[in-house]
Amino acid sequence: MTLNIGTAEAMHTDTGAFAAHPRATFDTGARAAAATDRSGYEPPTLPDAVVHAESVEDVVQALQLAHEHHLPVVPRGAGTGLAGGSSAHAGEVVLDVSRMNRILSIDPVEMIAVVQPGVLNAEVNAAAAEHGLFYAPDPASTAICSIGGNIATNAGGMWCAKYGVTRESVLGLTVVLADGRVLHTGRSTIKGVTGYDLNALFIGSEGTLGVVVEATLRLRPRPVRTETLAAYFPDVEAAGRAASAITAARIQPSILELMDGPTLDAVDRAEGTRHRELGGAFLLAQTDGFGAHLELDEIASVIGPYASTVHRAGGADEAAALVKARRDAIPALEKLGRVSIGDIAVPRNRLAEAFTGLEEIAARTGTRIFSVAHAADGNLHPMIVVGPEESITSGPAKEALGEMFHLARRLGGTLTGEHGVGLLKREWVGEELGETSRSLQQAIKATLDPSGILNPGKAI
Amino acid sequence: MTLNIGTAEAMHTDTGAFAAHPRATFDTGARAAAATDRSGYEPPTLPDAVVHAESVEDVVQALQLAHEHHLPVVPRGAGTGLAGGSSAHAGEVVLDVSRMNRILSIDPVEMIAVVQPGVLNAEVNAAAAEHGLFYAPDPASTAICSIGGNIATNAGGMWCAKYGVTRESVLGLTVVLADGRVLHTGRSTIKGVTGYDLNALFIGSEGTLGVVVEATLRLRPRPVRTETLAAYFPDVEAAGRAASAITAARIQPSILELMDGPTLDAVDRAEGTRHRELGGAFLLAQTDGFGAHLELDEIASVIGPYASTVHRAGGADEAAALVKARRDAIPALEKLGRVSIGDIAVPRNRLAEAFTGLEEIAARTGTRIFSVAHAADGNLHPMIVVGPEESITSGPAKEALGEMFHLARRLGGTLTGEHGVGLLKREWVGEELGETSRSLQQAIKATLDPSGILNPGKAI
Secondary structure, eight states: SSSSOGGGGOOOGGGGGGGGSTTEOHHHHHHTTTTTTSSOOOSSSSSSEEEEEOOOHHHHHHHHHHHHHHHEEEESSEEEEETOOOOOOOOOOOEEEETTOOEEEEEEETTTEEOOTSSHHHHHHHHHHHEEEEOOOOOTTTOOOOOOHHHHHHHOOOOHHOOOOOOGGEEEEEEEEEEEEEEEEEEEOOOOSSSSHHHHHHHHHHHHSOOEEEEEOOOOEEOOOOOEEEEESSSSSHHHHHHHHHHTTTOOOEEEEEHHHHHHHHHHHHHHOOGGGOOOEEEEEEEESHHHHHHHHHHHHHHHTTSSEEOOSSSSHHHHHHHHHHHHHHHHHHHSHHHHOOOOOOOOGGGHHHHHHHHHHHHHHHHHEEEEEGGGGGGEEEEEEEOTTOOOHHHHHHHHHHHHHHHHHTOOOSSSSSSSTTTTHHHHHHHHOHHHHHHHHHHHHHHOOOTTBBSTTOOO | OOOOOOOOOOGGGGGGGGGGGTEEEOOHHHHHHHHHOSOOOSSSSSSSEEEEEOOOHHHHHHHHHHHTOOOHHHHHHHSOOOOSOOOOTTEEEEEOOOOOEEEEETTTTEEEEEOOOOOOBHHHHHHHHHEEEEEEEOOTTTTOOOOOHHHHHHHOSTTTTHHGGGGEEEEEEEEEOOOOEEEEOOOOSSSOSSOOOOOHHHSSSSTTSOOOEEEEOOOOESOOOEEEEEEESSSSSHHHHHHHHHHHHHOOOOEEEEEHOOOOOOOHHHHHHOOOOOOSSSEEEEEEEEHHHHHHHHHHHHHTTOEEEEEEEEEEEEEEHHHHHTHHHHHHHHSSEEEEOOOOOOGGGHHHHHHHHHHHHHHHOEEEEEOOOOOGGGGEEEEEEEEETTOOHHHHHHHHHHHHHHHHTTTTTTTTTOOTTTTTTHHHHHHOHHHHHHHHHHHHHHHHOTTTOTTTTSSO
């Protein structure tokens, strides 16, 4: 272990107090199932107990117990996080809200959904689709990730190229605070500035400030028309330059996704497709709205000089197959080994440099790095694939993760675009934020959670 | 006086310490000029001094002095606020940043501007336009309001129908804290989730948490095409129903502005136009993007059943004249008397009810209320016009303001959509936020400004 896993183990807590909670279990299987997420991180110990909350009252009761007995609590949704944010250890209790998974209401005229935190992202979208609406944040894990986790990490996805991240689609929250009080943030109108923006404070706070038990989501009209193309390039630098050229040409794609050659290979192998034959890098572009076809013409024209092949989807099925190729990237890599997913973001005109830098990092550290990017946001996901016996928290994988961070900083970017800091990226947070910001953040944490019982050792 | 003007006067402060600041003046004219904003509020006393900061260092020095001597400071930009947020009183020192008015850099490829707080909103837009870009938040006061004030109130405007409010267009801030420390929030990439969202915490905090001295703004590509129409209706309820129908039809206008008959009258009288002849209410709709003409067709078709006249602008000049009619509303009313501007927001399908409710409030309180609305956001600006001898902080005008708040709440809305709470709306904040939220907000305020020296008695 090269990671200091935080303060929980030092607390010598008596989590036996949770026996008083009707939804608590001390069963080893349940504890093992709730111990980590999809980051590849393997905790050295198991949490002491799991509370499977089924109601706001269950969450309140859990936090009242934790507050009274000073017990550390790790909030958990679907467990699909990529930074160890919901990993848990001995001395900690997992507060799992995945059974709070109902869509409470949809107002199709006002375009608002009120949901519980455990509902899956794709379920919200399916329900919205019945009213001609959609929910914009669409992480690659849409089918398996929950809204509560999306809020905890301020999740993004493909559509945020045009529609923004989770923060731009959450109007209000109900949050249970560290002492069990219930807080309502935001509102159900589009605009509002009464009081400080506590909504935004909780979004992206990775379960360290409170537990979200209800969310009012902003839905949007499904576009009247979408148009899709895939372009193939000799190499990833050319694709990166093409993506930057789209931004510079002031076009607003609704999706702009880039995959490098090694990732294309992996997808082809897993899915039986033949993308890699067409080029060493792949760019997926989608436009939407009344003029989608005209806007896609512009994209085709701008990337023409860089691309070896530009292929316009002939219809909805073909478009869906191209989008699926991008969504298949992570599952395809997971077949090759354990995957540690980076999440750096850089200024959009430095994408090509970022890809070059990642190739250098792979060579220098002797790691295998596969890269995809939400190119319109400058958000790259370099994925380090290690063998079953290798660690992602020490050795070359850890070294590569650190170098990625420094690459992002050198290009004017950030450690994490949309996955969060969790457990795995904490050591670089201080360097990015600087002393004043970090001390202020810690002061805010201390104000909301004076005993430090909420997800200790994570995020900041 | 029915307003408790806050804690400053009770402090018995010795603002003479500010004589040590090289940019401080105790001149009566300067103090009078910095005493209030455009809310119509007339402070009973003048502030003790004004610091005309010209640099970050000037702001740091001012707050170090204030911190050391426990002196209350009222941050001030262009002084165009509409809620008394920058009004100042005896015992207080105004920290005026309007001379920090430079655009430091524009990156046309990355579509980012770095600016000082005193630069005017319209100046940012003019500079962005040279690169084919625009800055989306566009308050009616764009020609005279500054970016610092826009950030302090999370200002909106017409274009936020499509592009969101100030929060969605600010990527990063430099803020001087209450003790003089300099904080950097956010980043210069589009995405990023390292640490809590301090950016959003400062945006809309009305100068109570820190003084913004630099902002990194997100610019957007100027649309390739815009299309504009004006529609006239028998009455404001019909116009409200038409606006709600556009929302319900899932069209995304870039501008959707509504004016009632009395406001149209005032504009016609001030500008020599003849809008009122065409109807008892006016709706301005603009679409943009590659399919703007197709999207405007949809709008025309949806509002047809409600409208008496639908007039499509023939060209850019005519479109600009229609937009100008809406921008002329406040100046036209200011010719009729002192104006107290409401700022309620309601769910978008309750616009017509809101207009009816406002007419009832005018009748019941004996006030003259003129109403305009950012209809796509459900954000109404009911403007109470009083005579030169009448007060806006007591009597019928005050009563009407209170009734507006209760109307908004009854319709599921909020006290303030984009102008802020300032001094004039504080008494309703507690009722809207509830006890838990308010106590948490006060705790955050106490964490960032333990001595309570920043804009005391405002906002929360």
